[in-house]
Amino acid sequence: MSDTSPDDEQQWTLNDSMQKLATCLEENDLSVDALFAQIDGDSDGSINGPELHKGLQSLVGESLSPGQVSSIIKAFDINEDNRIDVEELRAAFAGMQDDSEEE
Ligand SMILES: [Ca+2]
Numbered sequence: 001m002s003d004t005s006p007d008d009e010q011q012w013t014l015n016d017s018m019q020k021l022a023t024c025l026e027e028n029d030l031s032v033d034a035l036f037a038q039i040d041g042d043s044d045g046s047i048n049g050p051e052l053h054k055g056l057q058s059l060v061g062e063s064l065s066p067g068q069v070s071s072i073i074k075a076f077d078i079n080e081d082n083r084i085d086v087e088e089l090r091a092a093f094a095g096m097q098d099d100s101e102e103e
């Protein structure tokens with residue numbers, strides 16, 4: 001399997017990965033904080049590109065390209081320091097839950 005073709009990148013959507021992460025939270029009964037702690041490999045309170053890449057790979061089994069990783073960071077990153085802190089991760093999930101409320 002060659003999953004490094006440019007086609008993959010076009011079909012990938014940010015929403016997709018968000019959904020997978022959200023599902024992973026539910027299935028493992030994890031809080032956003034616990035998820036953050038798992039992804040933040042060096043526990044410095046922020047998630048950088050390599051940590052996100054590794055985290056997504058181990059949590060949802062998805063291996064993203066550097067471009068995909070940086071689109072996720074850009075989408076979550078509120079204060080534009082190119083890292084995701086726990087507040088930003090919470091905000092991302094809170095926004096997503098609002099969006100998909102269908103009751
Ligand atoms: Ca870190």
Ligand SMILES: [Ca+2]
Pocket residue numbers: 077078079080081082083084085088
């Ligand atoms: Ca940030």
